[in-house]
């Protein structure tokens with residue numbers, strides 16, 4: 111409504127009406143201006159005529175000279191600024207021409223309900239995940255400031271030491287600074303010499319450093335080096351050395367999770383070894399991992415390679431941090447997002463394989479990607495990909511037999527055969543499981559099974575049915591004292607989470623179970639026979655209204671995907687706009 115009103119206010123039709131009405135009033139105003147202010151006010155009170163003032167402001171002052179034209183344009187711009195979503199220009203601007211304005215009542219910015227609604231709607235969209243507005247601030251202000259403030263390095267500043275690892279994207283070394291530049295002593299460093307994907311990793315690490323530095327290894331600097339004899343170029347990425355152990359190293363220890371206890375709490379618990387104590391340690395580790403994931407997702411970054419090898423224990427922060435952002439995708443602006451690209455580690459990848467629907471085309475140009483990112487995010491919920499991987503890590507922490515590769519691969523096959531139904535997998539595994547398996551289920555079943563609940567919500571076939579990292583952190587599993595220490599309100603919340611993440615079939619079974627439990631002689635409720643009858647009833651086909659809504663949603667999704675595809679104009683030279691080294695040279 112507000113926008114429509116604005117359009118009307120400045121439309122040509124409106125302008126001509128305004129000019130003619132002004133002419134009729136010019137005479138009055140001409141004489142009027144020579145009168146004392148007191149008389150002017152009295153006259154205005156008597157006539158109650160605000161129309162004259164309005165007309166003047168839209169049509170310009172007396173005379174149709176160039177200056178008046180300029181004043182008119184300025185006034186219109188002013189009105190536009192004041193009037194965004196707030197109402198008619200004449201309602202929101204100071205009326206009357208320059209000479210008489212001071213005598214008119216001051217109006218200022220008038221806030222109207224539709225205006226507020228529109229403003230809230232726009233702000234909600236701009237701040238919705240993955241955050242278009244914070245993204246612009248980060249990219250155009252913070253990134254530039256950071257580049258000025260932070261010290262920069264070159265190859266000669268580092269002395270490379272022991273090789274720490276070698277992967278598809280490069281080689282990682284322990285290193286030290288030849289000459290310290292920063293204020294803080296950076297004695298132990300890690301340097302990754304990476305191939306062309308290094309540019310993406312620099313981008314992701316810089317984003318993370320600005321927005322949520324505690325979630326990932328502390329990134330110091332990234333730069334490009336040209337290799338000798340025309341051998342091309344490589345990217346150097348430098349981090350602070352966080353520690354010797356990844357989660358994978360720690361999990362391979364027979365004493366896991368007790369070997370982590372002192373590292374994260376600073377002391378050893380006096381409780382005897384057993385499920386409760388293990389549960390406490392695992393819960394703390396999972397909370398740290400899920401918090402880091404939540405922070406990454408909040409800024410639109412999907413890691414895509416969450417696994418114990420990429421989670422490192424920071425000795426300084428006494429917490430687990432995420433490393434290796436080489437495969438990550440920034441969905442705010444579509445960097446490194448290629449829907450059909452297959453970069454995944456099959457041991458930890460979610461069944462959907464892709465973070466976005468394969469019907470969603472490759473990333474459009476950044477402004478389009480940024481503008482559409484909240485819509486695409488809601489449509490694809492790409493963050494759930496990482497949540498699935500984290501769910502598998504949770505399983506590995508709980509079940510010692512899944513901590514090595516081949517049993518994990520076997521588990522994945524079993525789960526697939528069970529249609530990704532963890533309950534079916536449990537029914538298959540538990541009866542013939544060894545002591546380790548039984549112990550694992552015992553841990554998950556503690557506190558009325560909140561751990562088992564959370565695991566089921568994380569490891570689901572459909573991304574949309576999976577819990578998000580933020581929701582997982584709100585799950586009662588992470589409430590410090592377990593469910594026994596929770597309030598009635600928290601217990602209710604658990605029921606709500608259960609209901610919202612359960613399939614209809616499961617929810618139905620759950621309600622039935624509840625009803626059966628209450629169906630005693632004293633309490634009443636349904637009898638077993640009645641429940642059996644309900645069970646046997648054929649499931650009702652989805653009613654047409656529901657079907658139509660679903661079909662419309664799908665149609666809309668495809669339409670948006672098509673529109674994006676049509677908007678994509680591939681840059682002729684395929685340059686990466688975000689790669690500052692590239693743009694500098696070309």
Ligand SMILES: Nc1ncnc2c1ncn2[C@@H]1O[C@H](COP(=O)(O)OP(=O)(O)OP(=O)(O)O)[C@@H](O)[C@H]1O
Pocket residue numbers: 274275276277278279280281282300302327328349350351352353354356419420422433434435436
């Ligand atoms: N900040 C750090 N502090 C301490 N060690 C680190 C740090 N970053 C990386 N490492 C070590 O280097 C190893 C390799 O790092 P990273 O996973 O980033 O490299 P990569 O080349 O991508 O390897 P891959 O392809 O196998 O994942 C890690 O497993 C870890 O042991």
